[in-house]
Amino acid sequence: MLKTFSGKYFILVAVAALSFGACKNGSIFSKKKGKSSATGWNYDDKNMGNFHVAKVKYPKAGPGLVFVQGGSFVMGAKDEDVMGDWNNVPRRVTVPSFFIDETEVANVHYREYLYWLENTFSNDSNIINKALPDTLVWREELAYNEPYVEYYFRYPSYNYYPVVGVTWQQAHDFCIWRTDRVNELNLIKKGYLKKDAAKKEMKGGGSDGSFNTEAYLINPELVQMAKSKPKKTDLKDINGKPRANVRMEDGILNMGDRLPTEAEWEYAAYGLLDQNPNPRKKEKQSGEENRTNQQVYSWSKNPNGLRDNRRGSWQGKFLANFKRGSGDNMGIAGGLNDRAAITGPVKSFYPNAFGLYNMSGNVSEWVGDVYRPMTSLDAQDFNYFRGNKFQKLYKNASGEYERDSLGRLKKTEISDEEVKNRANYQKNNVINYQDGDSSSQVYYGYGITSLINDESRVIKGGSWNDRAYWLSPGSRRYMQETQAASTVGFRCAQTYLGPPEGPGFKDANNFPSRKQNSRKKR
Incomplete structure (x- = not known):
């Protein structure tokens, strides 16, 4: 508490300010909190423009997601390419840190989504029908799977089993x-x-x-539930009065969920955290960079106490839900191997070193990438992803933003004319960039043709009905984004921005300043 000249008391709120200039010791942060080291003007001072700078914050994992520390790894096949596809040739890439779902999205989670749609858009059956999973994926010409058609998605027995029958778009x-x-x-x-x-x-x-996050940020008036009268808050406008609406720079809104990229998914599946000092324990060692573990499947050497040879308690146990051979989906009565005839609960088996369940087996999973077999030849080595189609928000003739039938802001493609002079990209749709087709003007061989197109999406991880080969995170297949299967589900990811080792750790190498010994004059 500080006393003013009038005898009244007020609370001084210190705001950790992000500086855009350099200080004496080379740090980009001003030692004087609440003042710009670039201009000298105070932050959150109505007499100096009242520019608000939030305390330094890092994104938090949304419900159900866990932190994955990024790094370099060998992406691609770790075993013999028995399929002869040559679509997963090993190459080294780097993945920045991110969040990903601990488990696959379960039936109960997807039913919650449908419940919201049914109540919010009760007058538009098309929206609801478009989101419904295709339960007919269970049908086979020579199998009696009708019970799964009727009950797998809805019946409480399967609440926490992975949702299947969903397309990439869903x-x-x-x-x-x-x-x-x-x-x-x-x-x-x-x-x-x-x-x-x-x-x-x-x-x-x-x-x-x-409510839609983008619509709220662009124009809160587009969201009818937004408050027009502000509450008492640290957020102030230029006149020092409380601000009613939140901006992204306030650090209150969460980073958006999305499908993981193929590189992110594969990196998370391997769970290579056990090779080096564990950042969760805040160990002081650094710079180890061991790459001793090139395992074939998502379970690594011994992160969870598996293969306890002293007592033999885990030796020989199945570590994933898969098909051991023709006609053998779960073993023999009295000694079932994976205890799952079809899918199993999303928290089955041991998690890998990142704490992720069923990255091998149970269901294959959609990722964000468009599929191309020659990925190893054209991949960026940092944050690889194929599927970019750059867009911008749509404005009508009156210059106003509009919402679509789902309440999201309408978007339109960026024209090639707008980006023709850019150094980093010259087209809005770069899904087929250097992929060997005629439109990209890049060729990898004579007479090679394929049914692959721009709607082919990658699926990873293997399923309850797959042999062991497909359980390797390095293996890859594809389906059309409009298709669904009884063996394919998904999990969500979320972008992380902050120290790569996670919240609570230092960002980059910061060395303590020491007085250097000056060279003595001779």
């Missing part, structure tokens, strides 16, 4: 919905949305009444 839409629900709850808890927002939203709110 999985993509689920991730957007999940982002909005997490951010909506954050704003309700902090008082920036009306308390009954969710209640009104799910009483037929429709596209105009539903």
Whole structure:
């Protein structure tokens, strides 16, 4: 508490300010909190423009996600290419740190999504029908799987079994919905949305009444549940009055959910954390860079106490849900090997070193990438991804943003004319960049043709109905993004921005300043 000249007391709130200039010791952070080291102007001072700088914050994992520390790894085949596809030739890539779901998305999670759609868009059956999983994927010409058609998705016995029968596009839409629900709850808890927002939203709110993160950030008036009158808050406008709406730079909104990239998924599946000092234990060693473990499957050498030879308690146990051979999906009665005829609960078996379940087996999983077999020849070595199609927000003739039938902001493709002079990309749609087809003007061989197209998406991980070869994170297959299967599900990922070792760790190598000995004059 500090005393003013008038005898009154006030609380001084110190704001850790991010500086854009350099200090004496070379640090980019000003020693004087609340003042710019670039201009000298105070932050959060209404007499100096009232520029607000939030305390340094790092994204938190959304519900159900865990942190994966990034790094370099060998992406691709770790075993003989028995299929002869040559579509996973090993190459070294680097993946930045990120968050990913601890488990596959379960039936109960997807039913929660449908419940929200059914109540919010009760007058639009097309939206609901478009999101429904295809339960007919269980049918086979010479098998009696009708019970799974009828009950697998809905019956409580399978609440926490992975959802299947979803297309790539449905999985993509689920991730957007999940982002909005997490951010909506954050704003309700902090008082920036009306308390009954969710209640009104799910009483037929429709596209105009539903919350969407992008729409809220661009223009909060597009979201009817946003408060017009601000609460008492640290967020101030230029006049020093409380601000009603949250901006991204306030650090309150969560990073968006999405499908993981193929590189992220494969890196997370291997769980290579056990090779070096564990950052979770905040060990002081650094610079080890051991790459001794090039395992074939997602379980590594011994991160979870497996193969306890002293007592033999885990020796010989199945570590994934897969098909051992023709006609053998779960073993012999009285000694079932993986205890799962079809899929199993999403928290089956031991998690890998990152804490992730079923990265090998149970269900294969959609990832974000468009499939091309020659990925190893054209891959970027940092944060590899194929599937970029650059867009911008759409404005109508009046210069206003519009929302689509799902309440999301409409987008339009960036024209090639707009980007023709850029150094880093010259086209808006770069899905087929250097992939060997005629439009890319790059060729890898004479007479090679394929049914692969721009709607072919990568699936990873192997399933309950696959042989062991497909359990390796390095193996890869594809399906059309409009197709679904009883063996394919998904999990979500979330971008992380901050110290690569995770929140609570230093960002980059910061060395203590020491007085250097000056060279003595001779």
